[in-house]
Amino acid sequence: MRLRTQLVLLQVVIVLVIVLTVGIAALWMQENQIREASQDRMIAVAQSVAQLPTVLEAYDDPDPSAVIQPIAELIRESSDVAYVVVTDDAGIRFSHTNPERIGEPVSTDPSVALSGQMFTGTETGTLGESWRVKVPVFGDDGDVMGQVSVGILESDLRADFLGDITVVLVALGAATVLGVVASTAIARLVRRRIYGLEPEEIRGLLETQEATLHGIREGLIAFDAEGRVSLCNDAAARLLDLASPDSAIGVAAGDLLDDDLAGLIDDARGDAVPQRLILSGERVLVARAAPVRVHGREVGTVVILMDRTELDHALQQLAGAQSLTEGLRAQQHEFANTLHTLGGLLELGETDAAMRMIQRNGDGGAITHLDAHDGIHDIEVAALLLAKRARARELGVALNVTADSYLPEADGGSADIVTVVGNLVDNALDAAGRGGSVTLRVIERDGAVEIVVDDDGPGIPADRRGRVFTLGYSTKGGSGQRGYGLTLVARVLERSGGTVSVSESAAGGARFAVLLPRPAVVSGRVSSGAA
Structure with missing residues (x-):
């Protein structure tokens, strides 16, 4: 079933329930109002007759009905009631709509009124079932002399109710029609607001959107x-x-x-x-x-x-691998030339010259120099420094690791060291420029790593050293996004509880000194003889 049809049917049901409920309540209230109004009228008529002086005086006459009957009929006709019956204290009628009934006892129980109380209720008498009121008639001495019974036939009450119900039913019918029309209009409006989509289509769109949103x-x-x-x-x-x-x-x-x-x-x-x-x-x-x-x-x-962090890391790894490849290719040509020269010297019998050349080139070049002398046994940091050394050679900068540097191999806990060393070395290489030099010192002691990076660049003025870690701040010229490397270093140190200071290096440039706590790791053994 389409959404529009469901909405219309649902709202029609709601309208019908409301209309029926309101209609039943209105009819019940209308019937009560008719009965209450009739009862008030009957009480007023009965009490006025019971207190009428002419009626009270007639009780002492030889033939009370001769006086009371005309008065009772006149009041009945003017009050629009079915009957006005006046009796003595024995229940004998002095008046009746049918004169032949005068002098006869009443057909219903008069004991309540004759006891001095007012009676209200529905009883069946000579005229049929009626809604009636009975009030006592008191004499001058306060004794009950008789009663006055005033009633309206139930058939007349139903006729009045049915006459009023027609108006109520017409109003309820008009409200129902209006509600159905309004329901149809609302259903059309709702469907237009949801672009004519059915609930299944809306659910499908939401599920697809949710999956797409969280899947990208x-x-x-x-x-x-x-x-x-x-x-x-x-x-x-x-x-x-x-x-x-x-x-x-x-x-x-x-x-x-x-x-x-x-x-x-x-x-x-x-x-x-x-x-x-x-x-x-x-x-x-x-x-x-x-x-x-x-x-x-x-x-x-x-x-x-x-x-971009992951992308930059991948690009740095790729650049490092490319730099290593280019370095190895250059060393291949260098070693080939060296071997050719050695071959020629040996053919010429110049053994002394050949030995001197071997001794001069015995360290194997920059690529193996790190493993041989630098004391950096953490594989991740060592790989980083190899890549940085290759980049330094491209930039024409000498990158040196101090002889007392020592970082043992560890099964983890090197990510922060790589971030700090990598960004500080990059910053120093850019500051030193071609022909400059950068010195790195890395020592682990007492559960912390001391990292010191010196360059011989222009340095950082004392009044600007506190701003170098601010996001977006950079001492470098040129266009592009700068000022992130040192900010990353500061945030890593803030998270890990480390410290950093900036001062002037012995070479005249900048010195960055870092103390970085290192988590407890499992250190591996490093052989005493480096290759």
């Missing part, structure tokens, strides 16, 4: 016009380090996001913001924000997030 790798987070989160997918929760997508719903942007990302949302009000790099926690994200408009009215902002 990019983070998507939407904010309403007041800046509160209205939608968040799984990827956004992961990138923003949230407990769950639902935990973000209803939270203000300023309370949930870093200042950099919250500022992006403010910039997007009114117009889309081109994608740019932002730092959220320890993640470098590519973010793009745009206003959300419905029928030309801006109702919020949507932000799309992509994780």
Whole structure:
């Protein structure tokens, strides 16, 4: 059954139930009102007759009915009641609509009225079933002399009720028709508001949207016009380090996001913001924000997030592998030339010269120098330094690791060291420039790693050293997004409880000294004889 039909039928049923309920209540109230009005009229008539002086005086006459009957009939006709019967204290009639009944005892029990009480109820008499009132007639001495009975036939009451019910039924019928028409119009309006879709189609769309939203790798987070989160997918929760997508719903942007990302949302009000790099926690994200408009009215902002940290890490690994490959290729040519030269010297009998050449080239070059002398046995950090040394050679910068550096091999716990060393060395290489030098010292002692990076670049003025860790701040020229490397270092140290200081190096450039707590790890054995 179509949604529109269901809505119409449901609303028609509701209208009918309401109309019937109201109609029954109205009819019941109408009947009660008719009976109450009739009862009030009968009581007034009966009491007025019982207190009429002429009637009271007639009780002492030899033939009371001669006086009471005309008066009773006159009052009955003018009061629109079925009968007015006056009796003595024995229940003998002094008046009746049928004069032949005068002088006869009443057909119903008169004991209540003759006892001095008023009676109200339905009884069947000589005229049929009637709604009647009986009141006592008191003499001057206060004794009961008789009763006055005034009644209205039940058939007359039903006739009055049926006359009024016609109007009520017409009103109820009109209300029913109006309700059905309104129900049809409402069903049409509802269907138009939901674009003519059936419930199954709406459910399918919502399920598809939900699955798509939480299935994409990019983070998507939407904010309403007041800046509160209205939608968040799984990827956004992961990138923003949230407990769950639902935990973000209803939270203000300023309370949930870093200042950099919250500022992006403010910039997007009114117009889309081109994608740019932002730092959220320890993640470098590519973010793009745009206003959300419905029928030309801006109702919020949507932000799309992509994780650049993973991409940068993969690119760095690729660049390191390419650098190593190029270095090995260069060393291959270098060793080939050396072997050719040695062969020629040996053919010439210049053994002394050949020995001197072997001694001069015996360290194997820059690629193997790290393993032979640097004391860096953590495989991840060693691989990082090999890649950085290859990059330093491309930049024309000498990257040296001090002889007292020592970092044992560990089964984990190196991610923070890699982040700190990698960013500090990159910063130093850029600062030193071609022909410069960078010195790295890494020592683990007492559960912490001391990292010192010196360069011979222009250095950092003392009044600017406190700002180098601020997001977006950079001493480097050129275009592009800068100022993230040192901010990442600061956030890693803040999370792990480490410290960093900036000072002037002995070479005249900048010195970054870091103390980084290292989690307890299982150290492997390193052989005393390095290859």
